[in-house]
Amino acid sequence: MLADRPPFEDLYRDYLGRIYAYVRAQVSSSADAEDITAQVFMNAYQAYGRFEARNTSPVAWLFRIARNATTDHFRAHGRRERLRRTIEHQPLAFDDPSRMAEERLQYRALLDHVARLPERQRDSIALRHSGLTFEEVGVLMSCTEDAAKMLYHRGLKALRYSVHKEGE
């Protein structure tokens, strides 16, 4: 095992929650978030033997897999739902109360607003608040660090507008 490639168990333990939160900020139910998170770690587990740390950090690599898995999910299932939600401007349907209690979700409504942002703004906010630097966000989103900052700040303003609008 290379020194800069921690055991997969460490990655799993340290990042399962953060990957879940990143995914959960974008999909409409905890069940979907669990499915996607499971797929992320299954894929990562199988591919970790081929991971080369000199190209990217394990964390950025994990988030890249999560980003791709979320995109795949929307391609397969979510396009219609997202479109409807945007048009109707309705809050996402909450899960059943027992699951809500289990997740102890805080600020669920705020994350629902995040989920309604344009894709790249949503992504920049979710990645940044999952603990990545703007440089890492830029690499993942195939743009410069400055462009990532700009996307993030535009997203933040759009989010504030969305929150205000619903409060009116």
Added chain:
Amino acid sequence: MSEEEDLELLALQRQLDDAFQTTRPRPAFEDELWLRMQARRPIMTRLREGVAGLVGGIWEAPALPSGAIAIALIVLLGAGIFTLGRLHPGGAGSATSGLSNQDGAGKNFGPNVSPEYGPLPVPAFGTAPGPPQALDRQAVFQGPVTLTWTGHLDVSAASLPVFRYQEPAQSDADRFAASLGARPSTEAVQGGLGLYAGKDFTLVVIGTVAQPAREPSFNLSELKSISSPSADPLALATAYLSARHLMPTWPYQTEVQTTAGTVRVRFLRSFDVPSQGQVALVDGAGNRYGIEVDIATGGRGAFETGPLPMSLASAGYPIITPDQAVRSALASSAPPNGSPSYPAVRLTTAEIVYTLVWAGDHSFYEPAFLFSGTFTYQGTAYVKRVLVPAVDPSLLTH
């Protein structure tokens, strides 16, 4: 951008931090997924690793007659395969270095021990609930390292207090808000105890978060400019907290961090502990925390977050010896047979700290040993921390 917009964006960023930090899967998900992943691994890989672990174990075992080794091989091979089926990194708790129950046996607990809360939950170390972009946070190394201990740990106490609080109800949050002059808002706050509005401020009160553990807390967004005769951020934050009657009632040290647009003043919490003096409170990653006041440049409003004032009860619990703590810390070192390229870290300092452990309708602040060492790896300076539960393992639930 107006002052109000600046402030709103600042508050929104903090809310997003909290939202992402507190959104976690249901507790059983971690175990379920890990087992699914293990089940998908090729059987020969699992068997090979089981045998490798077995051989490693035999190298460290005392010499046995060859017949006994053969029997042990069969028994342990079976055990190894069985273990693989249940293999799990242990969640955040696996970062905890542990001692066997035997390590605390025969200890002289001293006269003030009254472990009246019964067995305590084991702290979950390795995760931090703080915002990911916390200012000036040291780069903490999470990967495998080989550890040595070159410091001196002198703790003569045979027992330490464990603090306990009852989980607050909505009525407690209402009383706290009322003491600040805030009234309940008509809006509900998801997962929180209450959302309140006062003159020029909003207040959110949240109950204990299980993991990463965070005690009941409040977030207060000041919507008007704050001013002080002093330009000193610490004086400004102190005056602000005093005016709101929110100055800490517990011992603290202060820290000021500055970035473009924001000054963060932190009042880092400690506990007064007989024979130990002031003992710091740390999160699961060993970071100190307490009340934080973010002040927008020029005093254009503030955002404050901190633990909800609560009354604590305490009971004495026996603790492990310094030697046991050191052994336990070193046990988290990477295996000696591992890659020689693991960074070698010398742990040079150790101190008693307190960490929060969630336990349902009541939670605990439990003592722990915090070991630290700094090192440079590939040109970057890191700190390595190891937290070891201080309470005698026989009084921890496993």
